[in-house]
Amino acid sequence: xxxxPSQHTPSQNAGPTTPDVLLRVDSLLDDEERQIRDTVRxxxxxxxxxxIASWYEKGELPARELAVELGSLGLLGMHLQGxxxxxxxxxxxxxxxxxxxxxxxxxxxxxxxxxxLAMFALHAFGSEEQKQHWLPEMAAGRxxxxxGLTEPDFGSDPAGMRTRAVxxxxxxxxxxxxxxxxxxxVADVAIVWARTDDGIRGFAVPTDTPGFTARTITSKMxxxxxxxxxxxxDDVRLPESARLPxxxxxxxxxxCLNEARFGIVFGSVGAARDCLExxxxxxxxxxxxxxxxxxxxxxxxxxxxxxxxxGKGFLLAIHLGRAKDGDGLAPEQVSLGKLNNVRxxxxxxxxARTILGxxxxxxxxxxxxxxxxxxxxxxYEGTSEMHTLVIGQALxxxxxxx
Ligand code: TGC
Ligand code: FAD
Numbered sequence: 001x002x003x004x005p006s007q008h009t010p011s012q013n014a015g016p017t018t019p020d021v022l023l024r025v026d027s028l029l030d031d032e033e034r035q036i037r038d039t040v041r042x043x044x045x046x047x048x049x050x051x052i053a054s055w056y057e058k059g060e061l062p063a064r065e066l067a068v069e070l071g072s073l074g075l076l077g078m079h080l081q082g083x084x085x086x087x088x089x090x091x092x093x094x095x096x097x098x099x100x101x102x103x104x105x106x107x108x109x110x111x112x113x114x115x116x117l118a119m120f121a122l123h124a125f126g127s128e129e130q131k132q133h134w135l136p137e138m139a140a141g142r143x144x145x146x147x148g149l150t151e152p153d154f155g156s157d158p159a160g161m162r163t164r165a166v167x168x169x170x171x172x173x174x175x176x177x178x179x180x181x182x183x184x185x186v187a188d189v190a191i192v193w194a195r196t197d198d199g200i201r202g203f204a205v206p207t208d209t210p211g212f213t214a215r216t217i218t219s220k221m222x223x224x225x226x227x228x229x230x231x232x233x234d235d236v237r238l239p240e241s242a243r244l245p246x247x248x249x250x251x252x253x254x255x256c257l258n259e260a261r262f263g264i265v266f267g268s269v270g271a272a273r274d275c276l277e278x279x280x281x282x283x284x285x286x287x288x289x290x291x292x293x294x295x296x297x298x299x300x301x302x303x304x305x306x307x308x309x310x311g312k313g314f315l316l317a318i319h320l321g322r323a324k325d326g327d328g329l330a331p332e333q334v335s336l337g338k339l340n341n342v343r344x345x346x347x348x349x350x351x352a353r354t355i356l357g358x359x360x361x362x363x364x365x366x367x368x369x370x371x372x373x374x375x376x377x378x379x380y381e382g383t384s385e386m387h388t389l390v391i392g393q394a395l396x397x398x399x400x401x402x
Contacts, residue, residue, distance in 0.1 A: 016284065019276055023311040028318050029095070036092045040099035043073060048103035053363040055225040056104070059218065063110060063144065063186045063227055071141025075100075075111055077119035083135035085119070091321035094266030098317070101267035102274040104366075105373035106226030108267040113182040114138060116259035118145025121191045121202060124255065125246035130204055134189055146187040148178035148231050149253050155180075156386050157401075158193070159250055163233065165194035165201060165243075172243065174203065174211075174236040180380070184229025185214040191244075192233065193253045202247035203238055211236040223376040258334050261381045265320055265337030268377060269313045271370040272345040276306045278365055279352035286357075293355070302351050309344040316340060332394035339387035346374045 020026070026034060047069060055061055070076055074086035079093040093115075101108035119138050122130055122145075137143040154160040163176025174194055184190070190205045190212070205212060211234045216227060246252070280303055283294030293299050320337045323329055349371035353360035360367050378384050386401075393399045 019273070019280070019307045019310055022307065023314065025314060028315075029091075033089075033092055033095055036088065037095040037099060039073065040075065040096045041102075043069075044099055044103035044107075048100075048107055052104045052107075052225060053366070053369070056106075056369050057224075057363055059220065059224045061106060061110070061225045061227060063183065066107070066110065067114065067141035067144055069141070070111060071139060074139075075115075076141055077115040077123070077135065077139050080115070080119060080123050080135075080139075083123070083131055084139035085123075085135065086139075089321075090262065090324035091318065094263065094317055094321045097263040097267040098270035098273075100270065102270035104225050104369065105267065105271060105377050106223050108263065108270070109182050109223065109226045112260045112263045112267070113147055114141075114145055116263055117147035117256050118183075118187075118189065118191050120259045121147065121244065121247070121252070121256050122204060125202060125244040125252050126204065127241070127245050129241065130244070134204065138189075143188040144183055144186050145189045145191060146181050146183040146229070146231075147253075147256065148181050148184070148190050148192045149257075150178060150180050152177055152179050156383055158253065159200075161193065161195055161200070163192065163194040165196045165203065167196075168237070170240055172203065172238045172240065174205070174233045174238065176233050178231040178233075180217070181214075181229045181231050182380075183227055184231050185216045186227050187214070190214075190231060192231070199248065200250045200253070202244040202252055203242050204244065205233070205236060205238060205242065209236050209238065222372045224372075254331070257381060258329070258331050261334045261338045262320070262324060262329070264377060264381055265334065265341050266317045268338075268341040268345040268374065269310065269317055271374060271377075272306075272310050272313060272341075272348040275345075275349045275352035275367050275370050276303075276310050278367055279303065279306070279355040282356050282359070282365070299355060302355060306348045306351055309348060313341040313344050330394075332390050335382070335387040335390040338381065339384055339391065342374060342378050343384060346371065346378060349374055 075096055077085040078088050079090055081087045097108050100111055122134050138145055149158050151161050165172045165174045187207050190207055192203045192205050213232045214229045216229050283299050284292050286293045316337055352367045356365055389400050
C-alpha cells in the first residue's frame with residue numbers, strides 16, 4: 001500500500017493543514033453529498049455570514065425572507081418524500097444542518113422546526129388533505145410552521161401537559177399555553193399537542209384562528225437570531241379536520257423529536273467547526289512574545305484536542321446518518337449523538353474562546369455567539385440530562401426519569 005502523501009494525507013512537513021483535510025472528511029462523502037454540502041456552505045457564506053453578527057446583536061431574524069430562500073434551495077423538509085419536498089437522504093439533510101449551524105444555531109433551528117418538527121408531524125400523522133394544504137407551501141418557505149409541545153410547567157416531562165382539547169359538537173376547543181416555541185410569532189400554522197379525554201392528540205392550528213396569540217420572548221442571551229415565542233390558546237375552535245388523525249398518543253410528538261434531534265447531531269458539529277477554524281486562524285496570526293500564539297505548545301494542545309473531538313463528533317454523526325439511511329435509528333441512538341456532539345461542541349467553543357483572548361468575547365468573531373447558542377441547543381430537544389437517562393435506560397433496562 002502506498003504511503004505517498006496525497007491531498008488527503010497531509011505530511012508533517014507540508015505546512016499548515018486544515019482539520020477537514022487532516023481528518024479526510026471528504027472521503028466519507030459521495031459526490032452528491034459533497035455537492036449539497038458545498039451549496040449550503042456557499043449560501044451561508046453569502047447570505048448568513050455577512051449579517052449574522054448584526055442580527056444576533058439586535059436580536060432579530062428576517063425569518064420570512066430567509067424561509068423563502070431556504071425553500072428555493074430545497075432545504076425545508078428536505079428529507080421528506082413528495083409534496084414538494086426534496087426527498088434527500090438523512091446524511092444529506094444532516095450535512096445541510098451542519099453547514100447551516102456553522103453559520104448560526106438559530107438558522108439551523110428555523111430549518112429544523114420547519115422541516116423536522118412541523119412538516120414531519122404533518123407528513124407522518126396528517127390527513128391527505130392536511131398534507132396537500134400545508135406541505136408544498138411549507139417546503140417552498142411561503143408558509144412557516146412551529147411546534148408547540150413545551151409548557152410553562154412541563155418541559156422535560158411533556159406527559160404532564162395541561163393544554164386541553166375538548167369536543168364541542170363536531171368541533172374541538174383548545175385552551176392552554178405553550179412556551180419557548182421556535183418560529184412561534186412568524187408561523188402560519190402551529191402544530192399544537194393537547195390532552196383530550198382519549199389521550200394526547202395533535203392539531204394543525206392556523207395562527208389566524210380567533211383565540212390564538214403568539215408573544216415573542218425577548219431578553220434572550222442565547223439563540224438571539226431566532227424567533228422564540230409563547231403561544232396562548234384561548235377557546236380556539238377548530239374543526240375535526242384540523243386534528244392530525246395519525247397521532248394517537250405522546251409517542252407521536254416524541255417521534256418528531258427524533259428527527260430534529262438527528263439534525264442537531266450534525267448541526268452542533270458545524271458550530272464546533274466554525275469555532276475551531278476561527279481559533280486556528282487567529283492562533284496563526286496573533287503575535288505575543290514575538291511569535292504567533294499557535295507556536296506555543298499549550299495552544300497547540302488545545303487545537304489538537306479540539307480537532308480530535310470535532311473529528312469524533314463528525315464520525316459519530318456520519319455513522320448515525322448512514323444507519324438512519326439503512327435500517328433506521330432507535331431513539332437512544334439519536335440520544336448518543338445529541339448528547340455527545342452538543343456537549344463537545346460547547347467544550348470546543350469555550351476552548352476556542354480562550355485562544356482568542358479578549359477578542360473572543362466580541363461579536364467580531366463567531367465563537368462567543370456559538371458558545372451562547374449551544375447553551376440552548378444543550379437544553380432544547382431534550383436536555384443533556386434527559387439524553388443521559390435515555391441512554392441509561394437503554395443500558396440498564398430501568399427508566400430513572402421519575
Ligand atoms: P414514555 O412512557 O417513555 O414514552 C411514551 C411513549 O412514547 C414512546 N417514546 C418514543 N417514541 C418515539 N421516539 C422517542 N424518542 C420516544 N420516547 C418515548 C414510548 O415508547 C411510549 O410509547 P407507547 O406506545 O408505549 O405509549 O414517556 P415519558 O413520559 O416517561 O417520557 C420519556 C422522556 C423523558 C424521554 C420524554 O418525555 C422526553 O423526551 N422528554 C424531553 C422533552 C423534549 O425533548 N422536548 C422537546 C420539545 S421541542 C423542542 O425543544 C424544539 S427546539 C427546536 C429548535 O429550535 O431547533
Ligand atoms: P426543565 O424540564 O424544568 O429542566 C430543568 C433542569 O432539570 C434541566 O437541567 C433538566 O435536565 C433537569 N431535570 C428535569 N427532570 C429531570 C430528571 N428526571 N432527572 C434529572 N434532571 C432532570 N419547545 C417546544 O415545544 N418547541 C420549540 O420549538 C422549542 N424551542 C425552544 C427554543 C429555545 C431557544 C429554547 C431554550 C427552548 C425551546 N423549547 C421548545 C423548549 C425546550 O424543549 C425545553 O426548554 C426543554 O425540553 C427543557 O424544559 P425546561 O426548560 O422546562 O426545563
